[in-house]
Amino acid sequence: MCGIIGCVGTDETVSTLMDGLSNLEYRGYDSAGVAVQNGSGIKTFKRAGNVSEVRDALPDDPPSGTVGIGHTRWSTHGPPTDQNAHPHTDPEGRVAVVHNGVIENYDKLRSQLEATGNQFVSDTDTEVIPHLIAHYLDGGLEPETAFRRALERLEGSYAVAAIIEEEETILSARHGTPLVVGIDDGAFFLASDVPAFLERTSDVVYLEDGEIARVDPDGFSMMDIKGDPIESEIEHIEWDAKETGKGSYDHYMLKEIDTQPTALRQTIEGRIDPETGSVSLDGLEAGAFEDYDQVDFVACGTSYHAALYGSKLLQDAGVEATAYRASEYGASSNLVDDSTLAIPVTQSGETADTLSAMAEAAEAGATTVAVTNVMGSTAARRADETVFIRAGPEIGVAATKTFSSQVVTLLLLARRLAEDIDGTEPRDDFDEVLAALERLPDDLQYVLESSDARSVAHDYVDSEAYLFIGRHLGFPVAKEGALKFKEITYEHAESFTSGRLKHGPLALVTPSTPIFAIATGEERSKTLTNATEAKSRGAPIVLVTDDEETGAELADKRLTVPETHELLEGLLANVQLQLVSYYAANRLDREIDKPRNLAKSVTVE
Numbered sequence: 001m002c003g004i005i006g007c008v009g010t011d012e013t014v015s016t017l018m019d020g021l022s023n024l025e026y027r028g029y030d031s032a033g034v035a036v037q038n039g040s041g042i043k044t045f046k047r048a049g050n051v052s053e054v055r056d057a058l059p060d061d062p063p064s065g066t067v068g069i070g071h072t073r074w075s076t077h078g079p080p081t082d083q084n085a086h087p088h089t090d091p092e093g094r095v096a097v098v099h100n101g102v103i104e105n106y107d108k109l110r111s112q113l114e115a116t117g118n119q120f121v122s123d124t125d126t127e128v129i130p131h132l133i134a135h136y137l138d139g140g141l142e143p144e145t146a147f148r149r150a151l152e153r154l155e156g157s158y159a160v161a162a163i164i165e166e167e168e169t170i171l172s173a174r175h176g177t178p179l180v181v182g183i184d185d186g187a188f189f190l191a192s193d194v195p196a197f198l199e200r201t202s203d204v205v206y207l208e209d210g211e212i213a214r215v216d217p218d219g220f221s222m223m224d225i226k227g228d229p230i231e232s233e234i235e236h237i238e239w240d241a242k243e244t245g246k247g248s249y250d251h252y253m254l255k256e257i258d259t260q261p262t263a264l265r266q267t268i269e270g271r272i273d274p275e276t277g278s279v280s281l282d283g284l285e286a287g288a289f290e291d292y293d294q295v296d297f298v299a300c301g302t303s304y305h306a307a308l309y310g311s312k313l314l315q316d317a318g319v320e321a322t323a324y325r326a327s328e329y330g331a332s333s334n335l336v337d338d339s340t341l342a343i344p345v346t347q348s349g350e351t352a353d354t355l356s357a358m359a360e361a362a363e364a365g366a367t368t369v370a371v372t373n374v375m376g377s378t379a380a381r382r383a384d385e386t387v388f389i390r391a392g393p394e395i396g397v398a399a400t401k402t403f404s405s406q407v408v409t410l411l412l413l414a415r416r417l418a419e420d421i422d423g424t425e426p427r428d429d430f431d432e433v434l435a436a437l438e439r440l441p442d443d444l445q446y447v448l449e450s451s452d453a454r455s456v457a458h459d460y461v462d463s464e465a466y467l468f469i470g471r472h473l474g475f476p477v478a479k480e481g482a483l484k485f486k487e488i489t490y491e492h493a494e495s496f497t498s499g500r501l502k503h504g505p506l507a508l509v510t511p512s513t514p515i516f517a518i519a520t521g522e523e524r525s526k527t528l529t530n531a532t533e534a535k536s537r538g539a540p541i542v543l544v545t546d547d548e549e550t551g552a553e554l555a556d557k558r559l560t561v562p563e564t565h566e567l568l569e570g571l572l573a574n575v576q577l578q579l580v581s582y583y584a585a586n587r588l589d590r591e592i593d594k595p596r597n598l599a600k601s602v603t604v605e
């Protein structure tokens, strides 16, 4: 939610900031803006609209200078207007600030500042920050001290960056939302996430909560809120900048769907001993899990669906496992103690609901193992252990390749847990699972090359609603199919366990409600029966299955996946549904990579 960037020491400050904002746009695209310090004051340019619209609207002589900050917004306080766009300034324009997070006590701070004559021009919570910094500057404090004093007044979450008139410095701080420093030859960056500056450098320092980074043309330094210096460690990011570009694709989403075979090879590489079939995961020793008897997955959105798939893989291996929607975890009557393994599953590693559930579990004594895609993310830094899904950067707001890599990672994790936890019965056909895993990237490639998803999507694109059904491992796939469809087409899509249809949802069924039935795995015959019941009421049936015969009479359309181990068929079926959503959204001319009202990284609860 919201992306922030800052840079010093680059040649073209505004265009560097705008390029960085384009790379951060997955975090929000309601408005964008930049502020530049050029020795004769701070120049600000900001607008409602996405980054490219704002870039097009830049004046012919954009603000020049060597120090600047920028922001792309996902609105929380106040609608997406020019006025509410960041950067925000104090009334005299001496301080400019960009912010990601929520200032919970902004109302109180605003009233106090208004009582001293300050006038506010936006509806945002952020605007109190430059006012506070200016207030302390007026009180005679040095810029850095004024910045720290302002931070002391804030409650809530923030990654914040500020520039101050006549200072060739960016002051920034992290409390609850991510911030990373990028270090290049003679240039320094600050951003919410590495893709903002990955084209320039992959040497980074991640800030922890409570840390402040000061960046100027001579270097950077870190301190705590009292101003005491902090040692920092430079890390090298392995991601390739090319991976964060669209290449020849029209949309990141299609690129990310198409590159799943590569992502899966990365996910699997080096994790299975070809001799013994045993699984090693990011340094987790054999026996690491022997003390646990319950696994709680906590996750949101697509990651929740992967966790649901994973929980069924664990149950199948005899491990007691439940997938919780992270935002409901605290309200669930689950018993958590030191025999609980809590597994937050989160692509970004920054989802506030998931981080909060992880903290609740840890508080109750659980050990936490984050399953994430992003090195240096908050989940990775806070969890006791981390397993990376290694999907490579995912930019499209709709998660695609990370679902597949999460499912495979959880399959491997299920094996490790089943081996470690007493009383479980690891599958005796695991050699077949491993063989299927090895074939998986090729099987997925086959789906991509042979899929009829485009014609299915076009045939049904004018329907009233879209229903997705499945059982067992087909159910998380049905849920994910419906989420993807509604997220990028804006059409009404729902999912049900196949057996649930007849208990109410059948009332929705008409000839204009195509049903996508996931008929994979051992449970397929019951799903076929349930789909037949819907067809009798007029619904067209799109069958996602692994052979040409299954449901021959029933299917109006068919999306076929290669035969493979039943644990992996759902993953392949999901790829067919990703493609259906993509082609339907494309036909409807939707903003596929930036669906309305959404952002990729949801850092508010």
Ligand code: M6R
Binding pocket: 300, 301, 302, 303, 304, 345, 346, 347, 348, 349, 350, 351, 354, 397, 398, 399, 400, 483, 484, 487, 599, 600, 601, 602
């Ligand atoms: O980064 P996370 O995996 O924690 O994100 C969780 C959800 O916000 C995310 O999966 C969301 O549902 C996607 N946009 C779905 O495509």
